[in-house]
Amino acid sequence: MFLATGCGLGLAPWAPGTVGxxxxxxxxxxxxxxxxxxxxxxxxxxxxxxxxxxxRRATSRRELGDAQAIVLDxxxxxxxxxxxxxxxxxxxxxxxxxxxxxxxxKPWPVSWAxxxxxxxxxxxxxxxxxxxMVALALGAWQALSLPL
Numbered sequence: 610m611f612l613a614t615g616c617g618l619g620l621a622p623w624a625p626g627t628v629g630x631x632x633x634x635x636x637x638x639x640x641x642x643x644x645x646x647x648x649x650x651x652x653x654x655x656x657x658x659x660x661x662x663x664x665r666r667a668t669s670r671r672e673l674g675d676a677q678a679i680v681l682d683x684x685x686x687x688x689x690x691x692x693x694x695x696x697x698x699x700x701x702x703x704x705x706x707x708x709x710x711x712x713x714x715k716p717w718p719v720s721w722a723x724x725x726x727x728x729x730x731x732x733x734x735x736x737x738x739x740x741x742m743v744a745l746a747l748g749a750w751q752a753l754s755l756p757l
Contacts, residue, residue: 612681613667619680627709629680633687634705641688642696649692653685657733660685665729682736683712689740693748700750704743711739 614620621628641649660681667679690708694700715723715735719742722735 610667610670612663613679615680615684619678625677625680626683626712629683630687630705630709630712632680633684634691634701636684637688637691638696638701642691642694646692649688653688653692656685656688657737660733661729664732668729668732679732682733685733686712686736686740689737690743690747692740692744693751694744695751700747704747707743707746708739711742712736715739716742 611617615629615632618628618632619625641652644652663681664679668676687705687708690704691701694704711719712735719735719739722731722738725731726734
């Protein structure tokens with residue numbers, strides 16, 4: 610449960626998903642932002658596999674679904690969202706805001722994963738999809754050479 614709650618950050622009394630996402634941004638900034646894209650993607654793949662195991666174990670032991678306290682999925686999701694972002698304040702802030710919006714509003718296909726995929730895979734998948742949508746948006750923004 611300690612890892613699933615983002616070392617306890619998911620127990621925050623207000624907006625635990627946002628608190629977990631902010632922690633994910635901080636970890637990304639200091640651990641992954643200076644890596645090449647392939648390194649970032651490799652880190653996300655390893656983190657996703659670990660998150661699946663941790664969340665599966667935490668939810669099965671406590672008979673929890675996607676409880677608000679579980680924020681490891683948000684941490685991994687924001688790493689996906691920032692995979693194409695440069696290490697600069699504005700693109701990271703935009704990525705953070707878009708990820709939280711997608712995670713909260715759950716547009717399709719995020720809503721599909723949230724509703725149809727059960728257990729740990731579903732808990733993680735909706736955040737991975739939200740993150741991928743944001744990464745594509747940030748990547749397209751950069752490809753079009755628009756200021757960000």
